[in-house]
Amino acid sequence: MNMISKIDAPAENAQDAPRRTRWRKAGWAALPLVAIAAAWGLIDHDGPAVAAMPTPTVSVAQPLVRSVTEWDDYVGRFEASKSVEVRPRVSGAITAVHFTDGAIVRKGQLLFSIDARPYAAALAEARASVASAASDLALARANLDRANRLVLDDAVSKSDLDQLGARVRAAGAALVAAQARVQARALDVEFSQVRAPISGRISDRRIDAGNLVSAGDTSGTLLTTINALDPIYFAFDASEGLFLKSKRAGAEGSAVEVRLQDESEFRRTGRLDFTDNGLDPRSGTVRGRAVLANPDLFLTPGMFGNMRLANGGQVSSLLVPDASIQTDQARKTVLTVAADGTVVAKAVTLGPALGGLRIIRAGLSPRDRVIISGTQMAMPGGKVQARAGRIAAAVATAPPLPAPSTAGEATFAAR
Incomplete structure (x- = not known):
């Protein structure tokens, strides 16, 4: 009996060993939870909460309402006003x-x-022919004079008198021809x-x-070519839509401004002086030309340039800083601040640029508060603190509004 008991005991211990192993693993897994609970017990729950992020502050201003002259943009090349092949x-x-x-x-x-030696010799020969023709004319006239004196004595027949008169006229014609040859030979020497x-x-x-x-x-x-550079032409092609717009506005003779590829401002002024008499049916464009003064002869035929043409008078427009314009995929937006401080993104239709300003054709009203500084901290739908700003101060490069000029000078221009 004792032997049987000794044999059964090890079998019972073998069954309990996996259970003890599982309990040990569970204990080790529970240790991190116990540690976290102990740390949580040490926290002072009555202390102050962590401070929230402050509301960002942005500068806002209402769009500028200004009278501007809008310009149509063109790209073209300079051409010589005159070009001669010297032959x-x-x-x-x-x-x-x-x-x-x-x-x-x-x-x-x-x-x-x-x-010029061959032509000088030909000239001398022609002059000699003039002298010979003059001598023949003098002789013919003398013979005619003698015959006229003999007519009273009936010593000369009427037919002889007519022949002598014809000789005078022929000699005179030969003299004129010889003189013409002298002029031709003199031109050869000059040429x-x-x-x-x-x-x-x-x-x-x-x-x-x-x-x-x-x-x-x-x-x-x-031999060579010569290009006249002052004045100089600027040739460009305009679309049918721009052509119709300029014709209705009576743009012939209007002021134009041109800048070169490495220039940021339109410094050169001129006027539109030619529009072709028809549109190219293949491209739907019409050729135009402006004339510009070029006293320093810096402008050279073949150079590219950007030209803007004023079509019509001044119009009232809304302007905001160009830096305030944001791109949302395929549309342009401007961030505005509502009365309760909520940021609202408004889709806008852009017009041409004016220095650091941008004309807004649609999407804004003059009473909207546009974010002009701090746009990186403003998110649509979020809250901000609005601080009053000035668009004119933000863009110091915008030129003032001059009076319209009839001498081809540029007015307050947008491009």
């Missing part, structure tokens, strides 16, 4: 070049010299000196001294 009017050998490539030349300035037909900037020489050149209009040898 020789007589053939021959180039003996000298009298200009520096790329220099400014004046009308009538000597550019090339062509060997052997190629002079600038206009003032402007000259290109490089295409022919060096020693080369033979041929005369002609389009088939003649191209």
Whole structure:
């Protein structure tokens, strides 16, 4: 019996071992909970609560209501007001070049010299022909005078008298032809000196001294080109919608302003002087041209530029700082503050920019309080503390409103 008892005891202990292991694991898992509970008991629940985030403060101002002149924007290129291809009017050998490539030349300035000796010889021959024709005319007149004196004595027949008169007239005509040949040969000698037909900037020489050149209009040898730069043209293409708008506004002769690609302001002024007589049916655009003064000859044909054209008089517009405009996916919004301090995002339709200001065409009223400073701390639907600000002070670069000018000067401009 004792042996049986000894054998059964180890079997009972084997069954209790897994239970003890599970209890140990549960005890270890409960230790963090006990520690947290003990720490919570040490907290002073009667102490002050953690301070909440303060309400952000933003600067607000009502939109400016200003009278502005709106401009239509165009992109185009500068063109020479005059451009001449210099070609020789007589053939021959180039003996000298009298200009520096790329220099400014004046009308009538000597550019090339062509060997004039053949033309000088032809001129001398033509002058000799004039002398011979004058001698023949003098002889014919003397014969006619003698015949007229013999008519009273019936020594000369009527037919002889008519022949002598015809010889005088023929000799006179020959003299006139000889004199014309002298003028033509003199022109050839003059044309052997190629002079600038206009003032402007000259290109490089295409022919060096020693080369033979041929005369002609389009088939003649191209010597160089000259572009007149003062005044200078600005050519652009306008859409049909802008064309209709400008025609209804009577924009012909209106003031324009142009800036170059590396300029931030429209400093150059001119006027619209030409609109083509038809639209291109392929592109639906019409070609236009403005003329600008270029006394320093800085503007060069081929340069790109941005032009704005005033169409109509001044209009009343709402303006807000351009920095206040936010982009919400495909729409533009402006943050405003309601009477209870709630931030409200309003979708707006933007107009052209004016320095640091932006014209708002729709979406705002003059009584809205627009956030002009602190927009990064304002969230739509959140609360803010509004502090009064001034848009004019926030944008110091906005120019004042000058009176409209009829001399082509720019008025208070939006682009």
